[in-house]
Amino acid sequence: MVSDKGYSSVHNINQFLLRGIDFILNCRTGYLFARQIIAESIQKLDDFCSYNPQIQCYCLTQKHIWSYPTYDKTASGRAVKDKTTLYIHVYLDKDIRAEGEKNLLRGTILPILEKMRNNQPLTQEEESAKNRFIKDDGTGSFRTNIREKNEYLMNKGIRILVSNRVSDPVEAWMAYYERERVEDLFRIAKQTIGGNRYRTSKNETTEGKTFVMFLASAIGMMFRQRVKHATANGMKMPYDSDNKLLANLDSIEQTVFREGCYYTPVTGVQRRIMEALDIPMPSTEIFGKLSKEEEETDEDDNIQSLDELETTTYSHWTNWILS
Structure with a gap:
């Protein structure tokens, strides 16, 4: 659990x-x-x-x-x-702590100091914060109450x-990180539908939309496991670096034309990442030439019903995620 x-x-x-x-x-x-x-x-x-x-x-x-x-x-x-x-x-996480300290300074301390120096009245909330975080030596100079500041930042x-x-x-942190990614999936689902119905015409399509989100979450988890194994094998990559790694690989493109298709060259950092993650290198040579029957297919023969088009769209969406 x-x-x-x-x-x-x-x-x-x-x-x-x-x-x-x-x-x-x-x-x-x-x-x-x-x-x-x-x-x-x-x-x-x-x-x-x-x-x-x-x-x-x-x-x-x-x-x-x-x-x-x-x-x-x-x-x-x-x-x-x-x-x-x-x-x-x-x-x-010192970044979160630094953000908390910055918010305390800019959102609380500085506005209070500005009002005090200009002899402006403080609100009840500001007066309470002033008594906690600011010390007045009586000569017009102020200093921070270090003890209260540290107490405030202790849990940040x-x-x-x-x-x-x-x-x-590390194992415990990774387990909890994966739980948060599941929460992200639910959050995306709720934001996508806005609390409303899916607006689909068939139960199969509704299940398809939900299942695609489930697949995306599962694939993300499997990708992070690849990162974990690569780290164990000596390549230094943070466990939660999946977005950065995918961004590095995002420029690898596949071009499809009548003679077949090919991938752009994979070099440098991209090659090292794919080798570390044990991902097969895509070939830059042309392969998968279309058959004569496929070339001669008339576009009019591909007319589909609205339901078929809807199903095909989600099929392409799934293929895009898997790729």
């Missing part, structure tokens, strides 16, 4: 353990034990030696002894407790994944 923060409660962790279900949960950073873990590990986490280039963020793992109630009862009726080891993976860019089975932080 790989889940988001909505399932990361103590009750659910106990229920997973009682039912023998392995899990990776994205834990809310606001929980007391999560805040304690962040405070204890932030100094070690914010260290160059904790950076993992494969997932492009800082990470570390702690073992935690977890006590949970079982179905057995004592003589007094209290639940008998059992213990197990949980792996707590903590991640830091932090992710905590809890698992009873996965001890490797």
